[in-house]
Amino acid sequence: MEDRALGTTAERSLAHRLRAGDEAALGELYDHHSGFVYGLALRVIGDKQAAEDVTQEVFVTFWEDPSRYEPERGTLRAFLGTLAHRRSVDFIRREEARRRRETKTSLEPRHVTGVDENAMRSATAELVRGAVADLPTAQREALELAYFHGHTYRQVAEMLGIPEGTAKSRLRLGLQRIAEALHPELSEQWA
């Protein structure tokens, strides 16, 4: 029953209210998406305080200029995820540059319990999940290592024991398939 546009009607309405300076909309935005933003940051960084800092920066930055979110391009959740991921990876790269550390130790996935099996799925999310499910395991694995663990493609290659070029290709092909699921016209353009 949902509007096929990538950004839902409710998200467009919320974005409009945020542009208008509606404080309650900021609270709603936080309440609906902080779990995802914080969880993603924590998953990538592995440090609670840093994840909170990223979370704060994501929401504050977005509140400062909500017009940067374009509902036609994608869902609000994805947009916030993009902001969170970029800042999380920036943190990791700064830490990696600051000191040497074992790749595996501070980037182990957190143990979490209680996966929310009742999480609402938008039509967009269902499309993406379908595309991800159809990916070859090698591509899915590479994407997860790169995105959810904050590894560079070089680190992904080392962890999987594959050439760096292969790692890049797997990441590109996996991401390309997801993009094509969202924008079918790209399949022909990228063929």
Added chain:
Amino acid sequence: MGLTNDNDARASREPLLDDLAVYALDATDGDEALAIEALLLDDHDAAEVEAVLRDAAGEYAAAVATDLGVDTDADADDATADLRARVITAAHGRRTPSPVEAAGARDVHRIEMERFEMLLRRLSDEQWQRPIDPPEFAGWTVHDLAAHVTSNEALFAQLLDITDPAAPETVNHNDDRTEQVLARHRSMAPADTVAEFRTFAEAVDARVRELSDDDLERELAWWGNPMRIVTVLVHRSFETWIHADDIRRAVGLPHVPPPAPTLKTMSSMAAGWSALMIASTGNDYAGRSVRLVLTGAGGGSYHVPLGFDEPDLAATEPDAVITVDVVDYCRRIGDRLPVVDLRYEATGDTELARELVNSLNALAVL
């Protein structure tokens, strides 16, 4: 990107696509990232492709996060308790929120009907059959509650003399009408219930926008009680919000309060009913008054009488000052927040404040 189906062209652009993809995934190291950023500044086509890939990466994360153990209840609880407050405070430091103007009754009604419809449209077939928890609706499902809200909107349309669409049920006795409505909607698909709701909500909206502000002051018999149309608009909106949150609880969604302008209208009207609410105690409150300080977006400060006399409030001090969050205040009025769970502060006659707080839900339980 010079996109063609030529094999040579495809082979030549794959390395660039690889670079753009790993950049979009934030999976490059510092030097490579700088090089790609420089490229994107000059190459508009490449920048477009990167943007599409980055959007796809965001949708990937959003879609699979919970499958990978991200965005769980554990995550929501793990952040320190004051993170939300810190975020809001920091945000205000970057951009000041706009002052909240109360929304007009017509807009309040339209907004809440639209929000309710949006909620219904996102439900799965299984969720429509979930039980709801308010004791007064024991045995009801989400579908039943949606039917009830639809029927009330149909009644409103009927009382506004709208004949097209025509309300299928016309009896004005609450229990009888409810019985007929539930029986009919239980044999309908959810989509049809939503469609019927939308039909009546739009009809009411169109009619009240034809009416002048003076017309909205006209009374109609809402379940036998004389009530101005403007009041029914806000009352229906409040009821619809409360039931929307009943449905959200049933399907595991968080409560979503109305926008601040709507809250301001609803709460200010409710504050004016304080005398009605506290009258349920059976005590005499002539000459008594309180100041309600409703905090949060959409809140306000209201000095209200507690008796049915007409004291000169400008010349008197309130007997008590009650400070409470505006959303909690409204939910208490809607009998969705037990008094033991309501956090408020009271100064002055705290016993009087307690009596009012205890009786806030009096109109909901009638």
